[in-house]
Amino acid sequence: MSSLIRVRPTKIELIRLKRRRELARKVYRILRERLTILVNEFMTRIRRAYHIRKEINRDILDVYNEAAYLLGLYGGSIYEYYDSTAVENSKVVIGFENIMGVKSYTAMMKKGKFINTYPELNEFRERSIMLISRIIELGRIEQSIKTLGVEINKTKRRVNALEYIFIPRLTSTIKYLQMKFEEREREEKARLKRVKSMLEKHRG
Amino acid sequence: MGVRDAYFEDLVTRVLTRELRIVNRHLPYKRVSLCDLEKMDIPYIVLRDGTAHLIDPRELEYLTNLLGKDKCKLLLPIIIEARQSLGEGTYIVRDRVAKRVIAEILGVEYEEEKPLIIYRPHLYKIREVLPTTTTIIFSPT
Structure with a gap:
């Protein structure tokens, strides 16, 4: 791959290249800033997902034990009763979350309304709802981790392309053109000097 | 310069300009x-790219507790500006109520007078505290 861009060696082209380099630098700075923030978002979410997963693993056994306890205490009909005490069921709302221009699926739980029953059943309901909302949150975070990962990859490629290929190529082309113009100027000066000396010789 | 090269160069410039344009489409x-968000059943904000950005009700609750009676003055999302002229890693918050939230x-x-x-x-x-109620704007100048 050539390190120079093929351009006509004209002043207009030099101005155009300088403008393009300025634009590329602006884009590069913004993209690098965006990349840094995206990477941080990614890391924060990974940490958060890890903690939530740990909490879920801890809570799931407790909720399961509690469910088994209720089943043993009240019999199989307890879950039918549990279902019938819900005035309004809990809902899961699915939508989008935009993290610095990265569109990711998100979900959140809207807690329903329930009638108060036995204390054990109430406590079990609270804990199970909490567990489900945590699982939903984990799903949301893991989804955003995936989308952020893809976006980080894309942005990184762009930043690298600008940093290592596009801007250096523009810089070297600008330098080449400037050298070419300087050389032209020097040649012009030398030619003028020669013409002048020839004219002086001719006069003399 | 060949026609193909000219096309490529023009394309690159267009892509760069587009990149600057789309970098703030999440605003x-x-x-x-x-207050208006709290009244909604499912709080959301419409973004420039047309998507509805869901807001976590827990964050709204947190902000309400933080601001008290000034809560209706806060406009969401809180905009944090990344300005190139200030140097890398420096951000500005201009909104008066948002400044109070961030400072808290x-x-x-x-x-009060300065950003x-x-x-x-x-x-x-x-x-980390407000992931859905804050947004960052990239300013090229």
Whole structure:
């Protein structure tokens, strides 16, 4: 791959290249800033997902034990009763979350309304709802981790392309053109000097 | 320069310009006050790219507790500006009520008349506390 861009060696082209380099630098700075923030978002979410997963693993056994306890205490009909005490069921709302221009699926739980029953059943309901909302949150975070990962990859490629290929190529082309113009100027000066000396010789 | 090269160069310039244009497409079409968001069944904000950005009700609750009676003055999402002229890793918050929220979260002092300047570690902390109610705008100047 050539390190120079093929351009006509004209002043207009030099101005155009300088403008393009300025634009590329602006884009590069913004993209690098965006990349840094995206990477941080990614890391924060990974940490958060890890903690939530740990909490879920801890809570799931407790909720399961509690469910088994209720089943043993009240019999199989307890879950039918549990279902019938819900005035309004809990809902899961699915939508989008935009993290610095990265569109990711998100979900959140809207807690329903329930009638108060036995204390054990109430406590079990609270804990199970909490567990489900945590699982939903984990799903949301893991989804955003995936989308952020893809976006980080894309942005990184762009930043690298600008940093290592596009801007250096523009810089070297600008330098080449400037050298070419300087050389032209020097040649012009030398030619003028020669013409002048020839004219002086001719006069003399 | 060949026709193909000229086309490629023009394409690259267009792509770069487009990149500058789309980098802020996650900004809201219109900012909504905290009170209005609280009234919604499912709080959301419409963004410039047309998507509805869901807001976590827990964050709204947190902001309500933080602001008290001033809560209706806060417009969401809180805009944090990344300005190139200030240097890398420096951000500005201009909104008066938002400045108060950010200063409370970070435990820093602020002046009413001047914009609040924060740095990258501060930004990370804010994003950790308010991931859906804050947004960052990239300014090329």
